[in-house]
Amino acid sequence: MADSIRDPPAENTDFQELEDGEDLLSESAAARESQPASLPAVDISTKSNGPKQESLFDEDTEDLFAEATEEVSLDSPERDVLLSEGPSPAITPITPPISVISPRIGHAHDDMFTHSSFDEIEEEEGGDSFDIHISVSDPEKVGDGMNAYMAYKVTTKTSVALFKQRDFSVKRRFSDFLGLHSKLASKYLHIGYIVPPAPEKSIVGMTKVKVGKEDQSSNEFVEKRRSALERYLMRTVKHPILLKDPDVLQFLESSELPRAVNTQALSSAGILRMVNKAAEAVNKMTIKMNESDAWFEEKQQHFENLDAQLRKLHASVECLVCHRKELSVNTAQFAKSAAMLGNSEDHTALSRALSQLAEVEEKIDQLHQDQANADFYLFSELLGDYVRLITAVKGVFDQRMKTWQKWQDSQMLLQKKREAEAKLQFTNKPDKLQQTKDEIKELEGKVQQGERDFEQISKTIRKEVSRFEKDRVKDFKMSIVKYLESLVQTQQQLIKYWEAFLPEAKAIS
Amino acid sequence: DIPDALCERDKVKFTVHTKTTLSSFQKPDFSVPRQHEDFIWLHDTLVETEDYAGLIIPPAPPKPDFESPREKMHKLGEGEATMTKEEYTKMKQELEAEYLAVFKKTVQVHEVFLQRLSSHPVLSKDRNFQIFLEYDQDLSVRRKNAKEMFGGFFKNMVKSADEVLIAGVKEVDDFFEQEKTFLLDYFSKIKEATAKAEKMTRSHKNIADDYIRLSATLNSLSAEESTNYYFIKFCLKLFQNFLCVCLKKVEGRVASDEELKLTELLRYYMRDIQAAKDLLYRRARALADYENSNKALDKARLKGKDVSQAEEHQKRCLQKFDTLSESGKKELTNFKARRVVAFRKNLVEMAELEVKHAKNNMTLLQGCIELLSGN
Numbered sequence: 001m002a003d004s005i006r007d008p009p010a011e012n013t014d015f016q017e018l019e020d021g022e023d024l025l026s027e028s029a030a031a032r033e034s035q036p037a038s039l040p041a042v043d044i045s046t047k048s049n050g051p052k053q054e055s056l057f058d059e060d061t062e063d064l065f066a067e068a069t070e071e072v073s074l075d076s077p078e079r080d081v082l083l084s085e086g087p088s089p090a091i092t093p094i095t096p097p098i099s100v101i102s103p104r105i106g107h108a109h110d111d112m113f114t115h116s117s118f119d120e121i122e123e124e125e126g127g128d129s130f131d132i133h134i135s136v137s138d139p140e141k142v143g144d145g146m147n148a149y150m151a152y153k154v155t156t157k158t159s160v161a162l163f164k165q166r167d168f169s170v171k172r173r174f175s176d177f178l179g180l181h182s183k184l185a186s187k188y189l190h191i192g193y194i195v196p197p198a199p200e201k202s203i204v205g206m207t208k209v210k211v212g213k214e215d216q217s218s219n220e221f222v223e224k225r226r227s228a229l230e231r232y233l234m235r236t237v238k239h240p241i242l243l244k245d246p247d248v249l250q251f252l253e254s255s256e257l258p259r260a261v262n263t264q265a266l267s268s269a270g271i272l273r274m275v276n277k278a279a280e281a282v283n284k285m286t287i288k289m290n291e292s293d294a295w296f297e298e299k300q301q302h303f304e305n306l307d308a309q310l311r312k313l314h315a316s317v318e319c320l321v322c323h324r325k326e327l328s329v330n331t332a333q334f335a336k337s338a339a340m341l342g343n344s345e346d347h348t349a350l351s352r353a354l355s356q357l358a359e360v361e362e363k364i365d366q367l368h369q370d371q372a373n374a375d376f377y378l379f380s381e382l383l384g385d386y387v388r389l390i391t392a393v394k395g396v397f398d399q400r401m402k403t404w405q406k407w408q409d410s411q412m413l414l415q416k417k418r419e420a421e422a423k424l425q426f427t428n429k430p431d432k433l434q435q436t437k438d439e440i441k442e443l444e445g446k447v448q449q450g451e452r453d454f455e456q457i458s459k460t461i462r463k464e465v466s467r468f469e470k471d472r473v474k475d476f477k478m479s480i481v482k483y484l485e486s487l488v489q490t491q492q493q494l495i496k497y498w499e500a501f502l503p504e505a506k507a508i509s
Numbered sequence: 510d511i512p513d514a515l516c517e518r519d520k521v522k523f524t525v526h527t528k529t530t531l532s533s534f535q536k537p538d539f540s541v542p543r544q545h546e547d548f549i550w551l552h553d554t555l556v557e558t559e560d561y562a563g564l565i566i567p568p569a570p571p572k573p574d575f576e577s578p579r580e581k582m583h584k585l586g587e588g589e590a591t592m593t594k595e596e597y598t599k600m601k602q603e604l605e606a607e608y609l610a611v612f613k614k615t616v617q618v619h620e621v622f623l624q625r626l627s628s629h630p631v632l633s634k635d636r637n638f639q640i641f642l643e644y645d646q647d648l649s650v651r652r653k654n655a656k657e658m659f660g661g662f663f664k665n666m667v668k669s670a671d672e673v674l675i676a677g678v679k680e681v682d683d684f685f686e687q688e689k690t691f692l693l694d695y696f697s698k699i700k701e702a703t704a705k706a707e708k709m710t711r712s713h714k715n716i717a718d719d720y721i722r723l724s725a726t727l728n729s730l731s732a733e734e735s736t737n738y739y740f741i742k743f744c745l746k747l748f749q750n751f752l753c754v755c756l757k758k759v760e761g762r763v764a765s766d767e768e769l770k771l772t773e774l775l776r777y778y779m780r781d782i783q784a785a786k787d788l789l790y791r792r793a794r795a796l797a798d799y800e801n802s803n804k805a806l807d808k809a810r811l812k813g814k815d816v817s818q819a820e821e822h823q824k825r826c827l828q829k830f831d832t833l834s835e836s837g838k839k840e841l842t843n844f845k846a847r848r849v850v851a852f853r854k855n856l857v858e859m860a861e862l863e864v865k866h867a868k869n870n871m872t873l874l875q876g877c878i879e880l881l882s883g884n
Binding site: 306309310312313316317319320323324326327330331333334336337338340341344345346347349350353354357477480481484485487488491492494495498499501502505506 | 691694695698699701702704705706708709711712713715716719720722723726727729730845849852853856857860861863864867868870871874875877878881882
């Protein structure tokens with residue numbers, strides 16, 4: 001079955017220009033002779049899971065629609081969407097335009113459909129179709145006083161077929177981003193996906209902006225937040241699963257978004273979250289997991305170390321940024337005093353040279369400031385992001401532990417019930433016996449389920465971690481190269497300035 | 510003759526080496542060990558000599574300041590147990606570099622002092638100076654004991670009060686008037702510029718230190734990542750090596766060069782201007798004396814007694830004043846020329862060094878980028 005699954009993707013290499021959704025469906029159905037055509041959704045789901053999860057199909061295909069509580073397959077998130085109460089809005093009707101292949105999420109079948117086609121595209125074409133670029137820009141202040149907020153324009157340019165248009169933008173505010181994150185977290189975290197963390201809320205910063213202080217620090221704060229939001233969105237859409245999530249798509253596309261109220265700092269939901277976090281921390285300490293898989297142990301250790309290292313690095317880079325800003329301030333002051341010195345100097349050539357020196361230093365000061373900014377945005381923020389991401393990764397590992405715990409618990413319960421049953425065998429209570437037997441059956445099912453959950457989450461985590469690592473390497477490399485280039489530019493400018501000054505200095509006689 | 514100077518150990522002994530063709534010396538080539546206090550003694554004696562009142566005495570070199578390297582050494586000793594071996598060696602290296610920089614600076618300052626003395630037509634013939642250069646044994650200069658220190662301090666106070674008084678004396682010569690205003694103004698400006706330049710150099714040093722720390726962290730990070738099979742270790746090692754190890758060296762050198770050329774220049778001239786101001790002060794003092802003596806003479810003439818004495822006094826004062834004015838004028842013009850030349854030299858050198866360092870930096874960084882993106 002694994003082979004046949006792989007065949008269709010190989011055949012359909014021209015999926016990139018998928019014009020007609022129906023064609024795809026029929027084609028895939030045709031290819032899937034082994035599967036009953038009456039379950040096209042099932043076909044596609046297995047195909048979509050493709051080379052990634054072969055072993056799972058055997059168990060899952062039949063169960064896919066049978067068990068409502070099934071959380072195993074990749075498609076369940078979409079189904080969760082339908083089953084969960086609030087997060088995703090009412091099913092938006094999809095009209096497949098001709099240029100876009102996939103009908104939008106509205107239907108379970110269609111979910112998996114988009115899923116599959118997209119997966120295939122991704123696997124076959126590798127890079128080109130996954131072309132999505134999100135930018136967050138134009139922060140504007142909306143409203144007044146304490147109810148004011150900053151609205152950011154989120155512009156998406158993409159050639160990904162999932163979206164209705166190629167180029168569109170919407171206005172969002174910070175709590176919208178937080179809302180998106182909490183929805184994604186609640187959907188994906190417990191099955192083992194690494195959800196990128198959103199930028200943190202900062203009450204002080206926002207209050208300054210709200211109050212309307214038009215000074216440097218609040219501008220910087222807005223700029224910091226804007227770039228953090230941009231990076232957050234880019235990371236989220238880089239994740240192949242999260243990109244297809246209806247919430248994400250809605251966030252990027254629809255012009256009106258229901259206000260995410262429970263992200264407010266002082267709301268009841270906020271307090272609830274804090275209590276939950278505390279409870280979880282306590283739980284973590286009490287769970288003693290029997291780690292059977294050395295890979296996980298090693299990876300966890302690796303992430304712990306990485307976390308510590310990155311934090312240290314982040315601290316040193318912040319120091320560097322601080323000192324460079326100091327340098328630029330000092331250089332500016334020196335430039336001023338050199339200018340005054342030049343003024344009071346009566347030897348004309350020397351005076352001119354000194355004023356030139358002052359000018360050079362002034363330009364250099366600007367240069368240093370720019371460099372400090374580059375330091376910050378390219379390097380320091382990257383590290384900060386990764387520190388937070390690793391916390392998310394650790395959270396995923398914790399989820400796995402929780403799943404394991406659940407499994408163990410139900411196993412223990414089963415054990416107890418079995419003992420109870422054995423005892424009841426000797427007493428003459430047929431109805432109680434029957435009840436116990438039923439419970440045992442139920443628990444057996446639960447234990448199996450727990451075991452499957454655990455397997456599933458372990459698998460998912462493995463995949464996620466390798467994807468994460470790959471992305472991290474790419475990210476780091478790119479940022480490092482950019483940072484080095486900025487340094488090179490600074491040096492080039494320095495050369496220019498000093499070389500311009502040299503003849504002036506030589507002209508003193 | 511060019512006194513060379515080497516140095517050693519904690520109590521900073523300079524070796525003053527003289528090569529000369531002047532007949533007044535016994536040997537054409539000789540060296541003597543001297544300490545910092547000896548330099549101070551020489552300077553003070555020159556200042557106190559009446560005959561040299563009309564000359565600008567080069568400012569004394571400042572006390573060698575090994576405070577910061579000493580502090581670092583202390584920290585190093587304390588943290589030895591806690592640091593890894595590499596960190597320790599790195600810190601030691603950096604400590605040594607800093608020590609070397611301070612040392613170089615100190616040597617240069619003392620050397621300049623002696624060189625100026627020897628190039629001055631009058632001062633180089635000073636007997637004390639010759640003793641300083643020649644005397645084989647330890648000069649055993651009596652360090653100023655507490656009383657003398659206090660006396661010196663008191664004298665300074667009197668002097669500054671006097672300066673204020675004399676400021677009211679009308680200046681007869683235009684040249685000196687101009688010079689006075691110019692020097693006063695220039696002095697305050699240069700003092701400020703020196704302070705700012707110091708701050709700037711310190712920031713540069715901070716950044717170099719940061720790079721050092723960064724490289725240490727990156728090192729441990731790359732050690733950690735060695736298990737990662739996506740070559741990130743290689744990238745990080747490259748990054749660390751090029752960026753931090755080399756960049757920090759270059760950056761550190763930029764900082765120290767900048768300091769040597771710019772800050773030191775400004776600092777030195779600040780002191781020099783102080784010396785010039787002292788000259789002006791002495792001259793003004795002489796003028797005041799002269800005027801006082803004139804008044805005394807007039808009073809004596811009125812009273813009709815001690816006239817000849819007062820006349821003598823007045824004549825002497827006038828003489829003194831004239832000699833002072835004459836040599837003062839010469840000195841000040843020389844001073845200006847000297848200053849311009851020194852500024853030019855240092856500024857040119859600084860600019861050239863900055864360009865060189867920036868070019869180095871750039872090639873390093875570009876090489877690094879190529880390696881990284883080609884990987």
